[in-house]
Amino acid sequence: MPIRTSFVMPLYNGGATVERAIRSVLAQDRDDWELLVVDDCSTDNSRDLVESLVDAEGHGRIRLIRQERNGGPSAARNAGVAEAVGEFVGFLDCDDELLSNYLATMEANIAEGIDIVVAAHVAQTPAGRRYPRPDSAQGLLTGLETVDAALQGKLWNFLHAKVYRRSLFDHFSFPDHLVRYEDLVVNSIAYSYSRKVRIVSTPVYVYHVQGQSLTWSQEPSMEFVDGPLACVREGLNPDLAAKVKTRSWNTLRTFLGVLTISGGLFAGSPKQSVDRIVRYVREELSFRDLADVTLAAPHLGLSGMLIKVFPALYAKLYLWHVRRTFDMAK
Incomplete structure (x- = not known):
C-alpha cells in the first residue's frame, strides 16, 4: 500500500x-x-x-x-x-x-x-x-x-x-x-x-x-526574540512577504516578548534575565503597537500593556494562571 x-x-x-x-x-x-x-x-x-x-x-x-x-x-x-x-x-x-x-x-x-x-x-x-x-x-x-x-x-x-x-x-x-x-x-x-x-x-x-518543557525551563534571552523574528522575516515566501499585515508583525513581536518573559518567570530565572526582556517590551513596543495587537489577540496585547506598566503584577497573575490552567505545583 x-x-x-x-x-x-x-x-x-x-x-x-x-x-x-x-x-x-x-x-x-x-x-x-x-x-x-x-x-x-x-x-x-x-x-x-x-x-x-x-x-x-x-x-x-x-x-x-x-x-x-x-x-x-x-x-x-x-x-x-x-x-x-x-x-x-x-x-x-x-x-x-x-x-x-x-x-x-x-x-x-x-x-x-x-x-x-x-x-x-x-x-x-x-x-x-x-x-x-x-x-x-x-x-x-x-x-x-x-x-x-x-x-x-x-x-x-x-x-x-x-x-x-x-x-x-x-x-x-x-x-x-x-x-x-x-x-x-x-x-x-x-x-x-x-x-x-x-x-x-x-x-x-x-x-x-x-513543567520541564522548553517553554518553561530555559533562562530567557533576547536570542529567543530576535532569532525567530529574523527567521520568519527572511523565510517567508517572497511573493507574499510584503503583503503581511503590520498588525501581524506587531503581534509576533509582542508574542515573542511576552512568552519569553512568562517562561522565565515560571522557570524561576534570575531577575536580570527576565528584566532584559521586560525592557524590550517597554522600549520596543509602543502603546499604539499594543493597542493594535489587542484588536487581534486581546489577552496578548493586554499582557504587553501590563508588563509595560506593572511587570510585578503581571508576574503574579501569570503564575496564578499557570497553576490554575495546567495544574502545576509552582
Missing part, C-alpha cells in the same frame, strides 16, 4: 513515554502511514524500546534513524523529513500521543489545492485533566490569510495536529540554530508557500503539558 502520511518523531531520552506515542500511531484506523523515529543520541533505553516495537510491528512501517551526534529536535526533524516518502508529513513528539481519529480526520479534509490541514489538540495536565484547544481561525484560508492568522495568534503554533504536503519542505527546513520557537517559524513559512490551508475544530492529538 502506498504511503500517504509520514510521521516524524524526534527522540531523545524518551524511554518513559515513547512506547505510548508509537502505540498511538499503531492504533490509527488507516494503514497508509510510516513512522520515522529519529534517535538524537539518547542515553537511556529509548532506542531499545523502539527497536523492539519495530520488530513487533513486522510490516516495515516503523523506521529507526540514528543521528551520529546530538543536534536537537530541529536537526532530527530535518533528518526525518529527508527520509520521508509520504505525500504528507505529520509530526509527533515522543512524550505526546495521537488520538485514533488522527489520520481519518486529516484524510477527510485533504483535497486538491490544500497543502496543510490543521486540526485541534487536547491538552492533558500533569494531574490527568484533559481539555480541547481548537484554533480561533477556522475554515478554508489562502496561504497569506493563514500567515496573518498565525502571526496574530489565531492559530496554535505547534507542529502537532497538522499534516503538511511534503513538497512544501523543498522551500525550507527546520532552523536548527534556533533554541526556541522553531515550530512558529516553520509553520509561518509553510503557510506562506501553501495554496490553501484547511482548519478544523476536531481534536486529533494529545499534548501532554510538562
Whole structure:
C-alpha cells in the first residue's frame, strides 16, 4: 500500500513515554502511514524500546534513524523529513500521543489545492485533566490569510495536529540554530508557500503539558526574540512577504516578548534575565503597537500593556494562571 502520511518523531531520552506515542500511531484506523523515529543520541533505553516495537510491528512501517551526534529536535526533524516518502508529513513528539481519529480526520479534509490541514489538540495536565484547544481561525484560508492568522495568534503554533504536503519542505527546513520557537517559524513559512490551508475544530492529538518543557525551563534571552523574528522575516515566501499585515508583525513581536518573559518567570530565572526582556517590551513596543495587537489577540496585547506598566503584577497573575490552567505545583 502506498504511503500517504509520514510521521516524524524526534527522540531523545524518551524511554518513559515513547512506547505510548508509537502505540498511538499503531492504533490509527488507516494503514497508509510510516513512522520515522529519529534517535538524537539518547542515553537511556529509548532506542531499545523502539527497536523492539519495530520488530513487533513486522510490516516495515516503523523506521529507526540514528543521528551520529546530538543536534536537537530541529536537526532530527530535518533528518526525518529527508527520509520521508509520504505525500504528507505529520509530526509527533515522543512524550505526546495521537488520538485514533488522527489520520481519518486529516484524510477527510485533504483535497486538491490544500497543502496543510490543521486540526485541534487536547491538552492533558500533569494531574490527568484533559481539555480541547481548537484554533480561533477556522475554515478554508489562502496561504497569506493563514500567515496573518498565525502571526496574530489565531492559530496554535505547534507542529502537532497538522499534516503538511511534503513538497512544501523543498522551500525550507527546520532552523536548527534556533533554541526556541522553531515550530512558529516553520509553520509561518509553510503557510506562506501553501495554496490553501484547511482548519478544523476536531481534536486529533494529545499534548501532554510538562513543567520541564522548553517553554518553561530555559533562562530567557533576547536570542529567543530576535532569532525567530529574523527567521520568519527572511523565510517567508517572497511573493507574499510584503503583503503581511503590520498588525501581524506587531503581534509576533509582542508574542515573542511576552512568552519569553512568562517562561522565565515560571522557570524561576534570575531577575536580570527576565528584566532584559521586560525592557524590550517597554522600549520596543509602543502603546499604539499594543493597542493594535489587542484588536487581534486581546489577552496578548493586554499582557504587553501590563508588563509595560506593572511587570510585578503581571508576574503574579501569570503564575496564578499557570497553576490554575495546567495544574502545576509552582
